[in-house]
Amino acid sequence: MVGREYGRVxxxxxxxxxxxxxxxxxxxxxxxxxxxxxxxxxxGYADVVAPxxxxxxxxxxxxxxxxxxxxxxxxxxxxxxxxxxxxxYPAVVAVNSDLYFDRQIVAGERLYFTSRLDxxxxxxxxxxxxxxxxxxxxxYFSQQDAGDEEVGRQLFRVFKFKPAQxxxxxxxxxxAEAKAMKRPLPGVSDDTRFFWEGCEAGKLLIQRxxxxxxxxxxxxxxxxxxxxxxxxxxEASGKxxxxxxxxxxxxxxxxxxxxNPIGLIELDEGVRLIAGLVGADPATLEIGQRVQVEFHRFDxxxxxxxxxxVAA
Amino acid sequence: MTxxxxxxxxxxxxxxxxxxxxxxxxxxxxxxxxxxxxxYFPGHHDVAAARELGSPHIFMNIxxxxxxxxxxxxxxxxxLAVFRDIQLKLGAPNxxxxxxxxxxxxxxxxxxxxxxxxxxxxxxxxxxxxxxxxTVVLPA
Numbered sequence: 001m002v003g004r005e006y007g008r009v010x011x012x013x014x015x016x017x018x019x020x021x022x023x024x025x026x027x028x029x030x031x032x033x034x035x036x037x038x039x040x041x042x043x044g045y046a047d048v049v050a051p052x053x054x055x056x057x058x059x060x061x062x063x064x065x066x067x068x069x070x071x072x073x074x075x076x077x078x079x080x081x082x083x084x085x086x087x088x089y090p091a092v093v094a095v096n097s098d099l100y101f102d103r104q105i106v107a108g109e110r111l112y113f114t115s116r117l118d119x120x121x122x123x124x125x126x127x128x129x130x131x132x133x134x135x136x137x138x139x140y141f142s143q144q145d146a147g148d149e150e151v152g153r154q155l156f157r158v159f160k161f162k163p164a165q166x167x168x169x170x171x172x173x174x175x176a177e178a179k180a181m182k183r184p185l186p187g188v189s190d191d192t193r194f195f196w197e198g199c200e201a202g203k204l205l206i207q208r209x210x211x212x213x214x215x216x217x218x219x220x221x222x223x224x225x226x227x228x229x230x231x232x233x234x235e236a237s238g239k240x241x242x243x244x245x246x247x248x249x250x251x252x253x254x255x256x257x258x259x260n261p262i263g264l265i266e267l268d269e270g271v272r273l274i275a276g277l278v279g280a281d282p283a284t285l286e287i288g289q290r291v292q293v294e295f296h297r298f299d300x301x302x303x304x305x306x307x308x309x310v311a312a
Numbered sequence: 313m314t315x316x317x318x319x320x321x322x323x324x325x326x327x328x329x330x331x332x333x334x335x336x337x338x339x340x341x342x343x344x345x346x347x348x349x350x351x352y353f354p355g356h357h358d359v360a361a362a363r364e365l366g367s368p369h370i371f372m373n374i375x376x377x378x379x380x381x382x383x384x385x386x387x388x389x390x391x392l393a394v395f396r397d398i399q400l401k402l403g404a405p406n407x408x409x410x411x412x413x414x415x416x417x418x419x420x421x422x423x424x425x426x427x428x429x430x431x432x433x434x435x436x437x438x439x440x441x442x443x444x445x446x447t448v449v450l451p452a
Contacts, residue, residue, distance in 0.1 A: 029382070093402075
């Protein structure tokens with residue numbers, strides 16, 4: 001089925017001002033080129049221009065998604081979804097739409113499109129569920145007396161899948177709302193509790209062996225030098241230098257901001273720790289830069305040490 | 313609101329950030345956007361149907377996201393920028409009650425054709441709803 005071409009599907013309506021105006025109204029678009037014929041004519045167009053983002057709209061079936069005007073192909077360009085569905089993949093969601101515009105389209109034009117099934121992926125598992133990515137390429141044409149003219153193209157990709165979970169219906173009085181992501185909390189153990197409690201108090205604490213005075217980080221039960229189990233902690237100055245760093249770009253995991261610079265900090269006391277870098281343009285970070293700790297509170301539930309680049 | 317003045321190509325530079333656009337995601341926007349784009353898929357207007365699909369609520373359709381991406385770029389470029397493409401990849405769904413914030417910057421600039429590529433993201437509380445790029449041609 002992949003590679004199959006699907007015939008012409010005609011737009012129900014010519015490109016027209018009322019549908020454009022309704023679309024602009026709900027989308028919050030106030031460009032007069034789309035709604036004011038006089039303005040459009042001043043720009044050299046015969047009538048109002050169709051917003052580029054509407055290209056796909058003209059070829060939509062409407063209430064019955066497969067009902068198109070007479071003369072249209074009766075073959076469904078997404079028929080492969082009906083082949084996949086009975087195997088236990090009921091849900092579908094659009095994941096990519098790439099629109100390409102050859103020229104502006106003006107009210108009065110009559111459009112149609114043709115399609116080609118470009119690809120069906122291997123079975124994939126995503127946070128939504130397990131299923132197949134189906135990609136269809138469409139080409140849009142305008143009917144012209146002198147010969148029909150290509151006006152644009154589209155890559156449309158959907159995910160046909162088995163949902164990962166089906167939420168229980170909730171009482172109408174309590175509408176489901178998207179939950180904002182929070183920062184993950186650290187795993188706190190008897191060895192590390194002092195460090196996180198220090199953070200809550202705005203102090204950067206380093207573990208110290210009470211037998212040989214060796215400092216160590218990250219916290220551990222035994223001295224790395226003399227193997228003593230006895231320890232206490234000292235408060236660090238919070239000053240140090242950038243020993244190394246990375247800048248996270250992808251994937252973007254909420255709730256962090258990207259690009260996300262993360263430093264390996266060598267404290268002046270001699271131990272190193274990993275922490276987020278704040279107020280830094282990632283492009284200007286350099287190994288050896290002086291840094292100073294700051295504590296920032298997140299989600300009203302944790303204080304985290306972060307470091308800011310300071311003058312040498 | 314779109315400025316009536318169209319940005320001149322010479323006024324732009326690579327690395328330039330577009331002004332943020334904050335979109336409150338409402339039932340009205342999701343419903344109205346779906347119908348204005350002739351998309352009667354039940355998950356965009358019927359909460360029970362959306363739940364059957366594994367969603368907690370109705371979710372925005374890709375044609376509305378496309379329109380909002382156009383709006384984000386157009387509000388900066390002005391009315392006479394000519395769009396060459398709008399390329400979008402969807403991630404976290406837009407559910408009612410959330411807010412989507414568009415950010416973007418000019419990442420490519422071709423003098424000869426006065427063409428700019430804007431890379432953009434529409435981020436909601438769960439992550440990026442949409443990432444992509446838009447190519448526009450500006451007047452000299």
